[in-house]
Amino acid sequence: MPDESTRAAVRAPRRVLPVIVLAQLAGTSTWFAANAVMPELQAAFGWPATAVGTLTSAVQLGFIAGALLFALLAVADRFAARLVFLVCALAGAGCAAMARQHAADFDALLVWRTLGGFCLAGIYPVGMKLAALWFPRGLGPALGLLIGALILGSASPHALRALSAGWPWSVVFDGVALASAAAGLLVFLLVPEPPHPRASGSGLPLRALWAAATDRRVRASILGYFGHMWELYTMWVLVPAVLATRLAGASLSWAAFVVLGAGAVGCAGGGWAASRWGSARVAGIQLATSGLCCLLAPWLLHAPAPLFGAWLVLWGITVAGDSPQFSALTATNAPPALVGSVLTLANSIGFGISIASIQLFVAAAARWPLETVVPALAIGPLLGLIALRPLLTRGAGPR
Structure with a gap:
């Protein structure tokens, strides 16, 4: 196996990172397809308000199962990563098409959304793996992108x-299916296989559990990440309901895209800031800010429109912007031979936490006003900040 210096000496073609980033964007478009048309699905088929939480959790559960299985079987190490990406992107497109076809049957839709989440485990993590192998010394900015x-x-x-x-809701499922298929083809046709031989290892080692449990720095970054995951996906699920208190139709959809998409600014800006002040500090600041946004919800839900909009955009930026920093902290502090395993375990548990949070808050929002429910999301950021203290007080974190 080539060492780090040999890998770093192999220059990636200029197109590689833009293609992977574009494919990542298109390939993950299936994740919230049902959420984008949930009001129409509920109106058409009489589903309860809690259906959005159940369908979102199904995708999360499928992603967890896929991530763990891929890690246990070392799929992305045994086979060409770009081939794995292609197969999963095409399968994800098929799952989106089948979800559209069987949307009237809630149980069938639940199955196809779960399988779609499983396919995403071969898109998001595998795309990150391709970037890590092509850019071993420039992973921080690449991770943010x-x-x-x-x-x-x-x-x-x-x-x-x-x-x-004005068009049928099925257009969304058709669109994301096409995007996912195009993503797989982009990577397979335009991204060369990285300078890294395929492994024959046994996959996820149980030593990763011990490393995460006993190393203080690894434990701090992972527990901080868990607090972040308590808030992140639940916020994304609740945003349309928050916006629906003032908007409807296309205006609501555009606003939801702006608020959720603002997280990309947080990721890019956080990567720039982390190179100067460290990942731990940047993650801590963003986690604290998003937690404060939760606590201020009772007042800002009824604020004038400019303040209401600014609050949601700031929340969207910070709720997601710390994600790359938690990954960077865990990758930096974990034993080098166990980085992939520790990240896989942390991601799987984190997505499990997101399922519990989504189910809890969607059920609560169906019973109580949003201004009563949303502040409890701050529990995650608060516990995450407490967990991060060993890294914050020592000024730790990759630069």
Whole structure:
């Protein structure tokens, strides 16, 4: 296997990073497709308000299962990463098409959304792996761009719904299916296989569990990430309901895209700031800011329109902007031989936490006003900041 200096000496073609970023954006567009048309699906089929939480959690559960299985079988190491990306992107497109076809049957839709989440485990993490192998010494900025692309991709169904206002809701599923298929073809045709031989390892080692549990710095970044995940996806699910208190139709869809997509600014800006002040400080500042946005909800939900909009955009920027920094902190502090395993375990548990949070808050929002429910999201950022203290007080974190 080539060492780090040999890999770094191999220059990536200029097109590689833009293609991976674009493919990441298009490939993850299936993630929130159902959320973008949920009011129409509920009106058409009589589903309860809690259906949005169930369908979102199904995607999260599928992603967890896929991430763990791919790691246990070392799929992206045993096979060409770009081939894995292609197969999963095409399969994800098929799942989106089948979800559209069977949307009237809630149980069938639930199955296809779960399978779609499984396919996303071969898109998002594999795209990051391709970037890591091509840019071993420039991963920080690349990571910010990739996670920013994930955020824009997740928000894109709302933009697609705004653009297709007046057309049937099925256009959104058709659009994301085409985008996912195009993403797979882009990577397979335009991204060369990285200078890294395929492995024959056994996959996810149990030592990663011990490393995460016993290393103080690894534990701090992972627990901070868990606090972040308590808030992130639940906020994304609740944003349309928050906007629906003032907007409707295409205006609501455009606003949802802007608020959710603003996280890409947080990722890019956070990467720039982390190179100067460290990932721990940047993650801590963004986590504290998003937590404050939760606590201020009772007042800002009823604020004048400019203040209401500024609050949601700031929340969108900071709720997602710390994601690359938590990944960077964990990758830097984990034992080098276990980085992939520790990240896989942390991501899987984090997405499990997001399922619990989504289910809890969607059910609560169906019973109580948003100004009563939203402030409780700050529990995650608060616990995350407490967990980060060992890295913050020591000025730790990659630069």
